[in-house]
Amino acid sequence: MTIRPAPPTLPVRVTDLTKRFGSFTALDHVSFTVEPGETVALLGRNGAGKSTLIGCLMGFLIPDQGSVDIFGQSVLSLPRDLRARTGFVPQTMSGFTAFSVGRLIDYIGAFYGDLPPIDPILLQWADLDFKKIVRNLSGGQKQRLAILLAMRHEPDFLVLDEPVASLDPHARRDFMNLLGSYATRVGASILISSHILSDLERLCSRLLFVRQGHLVLDVSAEVFRTQTRWLDHSTPEVLHTLPCQILGQRESGILAHGWTEDLALPDGTSVSIPDFEDAFLEITAPREH
Numbered sequence: 001m002t003i004r005p006a007p008p009t010l011p012v013r014v015t016d017l018t019k020r021f022g023s024f025t026a027l028d029h030v031s032f033t034v035e036p037g038e039t040v041a042l043l044g045r046n047g048a049g050k051s052t053l054i055g056c057l058m059g060f061l062i063p064d065q066g067s068v069d070i071f072g073q074s075v076l077s078l079p080r081d082l083r084a085r086t087g088f089v090p091q092t093m094s095g096f097t098a099f100s101v102g103r104l105i106d107y108i109g110a111f112y113g114d115l116p117p118i119d120p121i122l123l124q125w126a127d128l129d130f131k132k133i134v135r136n137l138s139g140g141q142k143q144r145l146a147i148l149l150a151m152r153h154e155p156d157f158l159v160l161d162e163p164v165a166s167l168d169p170h171a172r173r174d175f176m177n178l179l180g181s182y183a184t185r186v187g188a189s190i191l192i193s194s195h196i197l198s199d200l201e202r203l204c205s206r207l208l209f210v211r212q213g214h215l216v217l218d219v220s221a222e223v224f225r226t227q228t229r230w231l232d233h234s235t236p237e238v239l240h241t242l243p244c245q246i247l248g249q250r251e252s253g254i255l256a257h258g259w260t261e262d263l264a265l266p267d268g269t270s271v272s273i274p275d276f277e278d279a280f281l282e283i284t285a286p287r288e289h
């Protein structure tokens, strides 16, 4: 059995990334890192800048300012051996549609040199007829193929841009399980954007919330779960002086991040655990920056 050498250094370092399209700023001074073995959720409303960020991460888009390093080197001049340790599942699969499934898998696989046989669990999940022509596959089958193509060489850093949008609930649930076991088995880092919040909540160890091109919250899933609370009070203004980050507001109170059991709260404050979807709606709601 071949021993995989550990990937060098940090999988991802994004520093002060700004991307404009004409006069429109799609990403505004975004910085974060992805540590080895982390499973990171990229969360935001439509148009928040998730795909733009992924485009910059993969080196498809050139930033106007700032940088993206993958395994310690600029993504814009990433050596072939390091690029081969990344994988990407696009929102929609295009190109090579006249190939048969089997031919396309072999063709793409050849770029990675001598690959072992496809992991039987991945192969079974994808459930594809290798003789079918790619253009004749259903939307969900194309998505399974894109996932198989991105994962078959077992990348150390896998990026997925809304990978489950066309999958039926069975395929989606099985895929999220497969992704979780893959991350554990390979020790891979994963960055995934999706609007299926329950999937992200279950799978991810870290959450990146993007709002109007700004990274507004970068937090471990565990810290988010234990330290984000609705705090309500008959005079909600008294809550504004607490040493918490205010993620959102409602008539009776605030969505506070930084809550702990021993935080001294004004008398009469009620504390409740937010639903993940409600928290998402609050954090990503458009507002003045």
Ligand SMILES: Nc1ncnc2c1ncn2[C@@H]1O[C@H](COP(=O)(O)OP(=O)(O)OP(=O)(O)O)[C@@H](O)[C@H]1O
Pocket: 021, 024, 026, 044, 045, 046, 047, 048, 049, 050, 051, 052, 053
């Ligand atoms: N090539 C482009 N030219 C002009 N504007 C663009 C371009 N690409 C993206 N944008 C704009 O940048 C913003 C962010 O788009 P992006 O595709 O990154 O959003 P997203 O968060 O991935 O959204 P969704 O959830 O709908 O996929 C949007 O307002 C979009 O219209």
